[in-house]
Amino acid sequence: MISAAVLITSLLIAINASIGGTFLVLRRMGMLTDAIAHAILPGLVIGYLLAESRSSPLITLFAAATGLLVTLLIYWLNKYLNVWVEASTGMVYTSFFALGILGVTLFGENADLDTDCILYGELLWIPFRRPLSGTFLDFAPWAVWQQLMLLGLWAILLLPSWPIWKSISFDIDFARTQGLNVERKNVQLLALVSLSTVWSFEAVGAILVMGFMLLPAATAWLWVKRLEHMLALSIALAALSAIGGYVLAWWINLDPSTTMVLVSGTFFLLSLLWQRKSTLRVG
Amino acid sequence: MxxxxxxxxxxxxxxxxxxxxxxxxxxxxxxxxxxxxxxxxxxxxSTLLKCLLxxxxxxxxxxxxxxxxxxxxxxxxxxxxxxxxxxxxxxxxxxxxxxxxxxxxxxxxxxxxxxxxxxxxxxxxxxxxxxxxxxxxxxxxxxxxxxxxxxxxxxxxxxxxxxxxxxxxxxxxxxxxxxxxxxxxxxxxxxxxxxxxDLVSAGKILDDAILLNTRLVASGPVSEVFNHENLSATYGSDLSILSDVIDLVTRNPGRFKDPRNQKS
Known part of the structure; x- marks a missing residue:
């Protein structure tokens, strides 16, 4: 059975993830998604314990804040203590993840959280998550509203100051000498990436969310020579992978988020073979 | 003024x-x-440049x-x-x-x-x-x-x-x-x-120079600061190129003017 709600949700998740992914790939910060996706676990646990319900906005808030905290921690360790980005990423997110697992184990029984659903997500349950039931917004599942909000936030963040995002992504030191508030823009970007990860991983899990973020952007980079085109192609590829993956999942009866990432990965591989002379050094 | x-x-x-x-x-x-x-x-x-910027x-x-x-x-x-x-x-x-x-x-x-x-x-x-x-x-x-x-x-x-x-x-x-x-x-x-x-081209193209070796060695018009004492204090004394540079600057003052003759 094809569910319109699942299809639309995954389409929006894929599109939002690919926007953040475009900037992460360009700035060699791809692994950050993985770090955020794992490190938000303690935030989820704390949020859950405080809210005592799975759909409370408090959980999102705590998780997203933890994601942002982790990114900033990685950044500070690198900047002020001169720890390699790779090393500080590995240190910070594994510690946070371990802390989260500890929380789940200690409080998991009465918290209805389990590690499986955190790692693999549950896209097919999306239509049944309706905390807004009874209100006029009930015609679409909560996840759709989340993703629409996120899309709106991306638009507000990127559209008015698009040239600045270009300048910062290309040459952050030059942007700084221009007097642009680089640090603020960085935090804004990372906050949205963090929020995007939190809201996506409920559906697709902590591991596959990285594929949603990075694969379309990395594929697009192989084909374009302007950032505008990269972003547009990245969004298009994300949408195509979501639809293609959903149809494939329905056809051979698999979990849709898995097939979506597989389709996305196939696009990347084909592009790489086609382009031969690769410009990509994802790091 | x-x-x-x-x-x-x-x-x-x-x-x-x-x-x-x-x-x-x-x-x-x-x-x-x-x-x-x-x-x-x-x-x-580079540190100095970063401070200036x-x-x-x-x-x-x-x-x-x-x-x-x-x-x-x-x-x-x-x-x-x-x-x-x-x-x-x-x-x-x-x-x-x-x-x-x-x-x-x-x-x-x-x-x-x-x-x-x-x-x-x-x-x-x-x-x-x-x-x-x-x-x-x-x-x-x-x-x-x-x-x-x-x-x-x-x-x-x-x-x-x-x-x-x-x-x-x-x-x-x-x-x-x-x-x-x-x-x-x-x-x-x-x-x-x-x-x-590059010291040699520096002598030809610059008006003024700031000679740096973690501390300031000298600053001022190239024709004044490019002398043996300053350059060896900046780069160490064993550079044979130093005397060539000084020769170059003293023989070809080019567009460098003596600041003492400048009207301001």
């Missing part, structure tokens, strides 16, 4: 992670001059531009970084990069207009890069990359231009073009501060 210095550095100590790379610098740079920051590797040239905060002292903090005069300066400092695989065309010089902070809606594009195209033409405007930047040679960076800086129409070793790894044709542009700027009354490596 006393001339206000364009750059005023006083008791400046700065570095990274509490380890100073430059100590107690005191010097001034005059308006309208082509000034070089010279010194061996590890002498703190406000990229790092000094431990003691200050580096003022036009008597103010750099944050208040950013619209009047521009910067040409080393071309190795960015990833040239970035998806942008030559024109995109030059347009990046046009952004100014402050407004909410910060899209660029027709005027900005015209200015960018003008500076591309001036640097001899207009035929490459739509090329992806990764396909440029080293010299062309440096010219794109120069065009991006000049698109800001600065009164004071900072450059970080603009001639490193640049072919002769591009180097000549860049030098020509810099000389034009000086003729138009702009000021240039450049971190530079």
């Amino acid at each position: 006393k001339i206000e210095p364009i750059v005023d550095v006083h008791n400046l100590t700065a570095g990274y992670r509490r380890r100073p790379a430059i100590w107690n610098l005191d010097f001034q740079i005059q308006e309208g001059k082509f000034t070089g920051i010279l010194g061996p590797n590890g002498s703190g040239k 406000g990229q790092i905060t000094p431990y003691t002292g200050y580096a003022h531009l036009w008597g103010q903090k750099v944050d208040r005069v950013r619209h009047r300066i521009a910067y040409v970084p080393q071309k190795e400092s960015v990833d040239w695989n970035f998806p942008a065309t030559v024109l995109d990069v030059v347009l990046m010089g046009r952004y100014r902070p402050g407004r909410f809606w910060q899209r660029l207009g027709k005027k900005d594009k015209e200015a960018a195209l003008y500076w591309l033409e001036q640097t001899g890069m207009n035929h490459l405007a739509n090329r992806q930047i990764g396909q440029l040679s080293g010299g062309q990359r440096q010219r794109v960076f120069l065009a991006r800086a000049l698109a800001r129409e600065p009164s004071l231009l900072f450059l970080d070793e603009p001639f490193a790894g640049v072919d002769a044709g591009s180097a000549e073009r860049i030098l020509h542009m810099l000389k034009l700027l000086i003729e138009q009354g702009k000021s240039i501060v450049m971190v530079h490596h």
Whole structure:
């Protein structure tokens, strides 16, 4: 059975993830998604314990804040203590993840959280998550509203100051000498990436969310020579992978988020073979 | 009438992670001059440049531009970084990069207009890069990359231009073009501060020099500060090239004027 709600949700998740992914790939910060996706676990646990319900906005808030905290921690360790980005990423997110697992184990029984659903997500349950039931917004599942909000936030963040995002992504030191508030823009970007990860991983899990973020952007980079085109192609590829993956999942009866990432990965591989002379050094 | 210095550095100590790379610098740079920051590797040239650009905060002292903090005069300066400092695989065309010089902070809606594009195209033409405007930047040679960076800086129409070793790894044709542009700027009354490596060319092209070896060795007109004592204090005394440089400067004073004869 094809569910319109699942299809639309995954389409929006894929599109939002690919926007953040475009900037992460360009700035060699791809692994950050993985770090955020794992490190938000303690935030989820704390949020859950405080809210005592799975759909409370408090959980999102705590998780997203933890994601942002982790990114900033990685950044500070690198900047002020001169720890390699790779090393500080590995240190910070594994510690946070371990802390989260500890929380789940200690409080998991009465918290209805389990590690499986955190790692693999549950896209097919999306239509049944309706905390807004009874209100006029009930015609679409909560996840759709989340993703629409996120899309709106991306638009507000990127559209008015698009040239600045270009300048910062290309040459952050030059942007700084221009007097642009680089640090603020960085935090804004990372906050949205963090929020995007939190809201996506409920559906697709902590591991596959990285594929949603990075694969379309990395594929697009192989084909374009302007950032505008990269972003547009990245969004298009994300949408195509979501639809293609959903149809494939329905056809051979698999979990849709898995097939979506597989389709996305196939696009990347084909592009790489086609382009031969690769410009990509994802790091 | 006393001339206000364009750059005023006083008791400046700065570095990274509490380890100073430059100590107690005191010097001034005059308006309208082509000034070089010279010194061996590890002498703190880049640290000094970062202080002047406000990229790092000094431990003691200050580096003022036009008597103010750099944050208040950013619209009047521009910067040409080393071309190795960015990833040239970035998806942008030559024109995109030059347009990046046009952004100014402050407004909410910060899209660029027709005027900005015209200015960018003008500076591309001036640097001899207009035929490459739509090329992806990764396909440029080293010299062309440096010219794109120069065009991006000049698109800001600065009164004071900072450059970080603009001639490193640049072919002769591009180097000549860049030098020509810099000389034009000086003729138009702009000021240039450049971190530079090559002593021989420094003697030919610069007005003033700041000799640096973690501490200030000397600063002033090239014809005055380029002597054996200063250069060996900067670079160490065993450089045979030093005497050649001094010869060159004393034999070809070129456009250097004795500051004592200058009217002000």
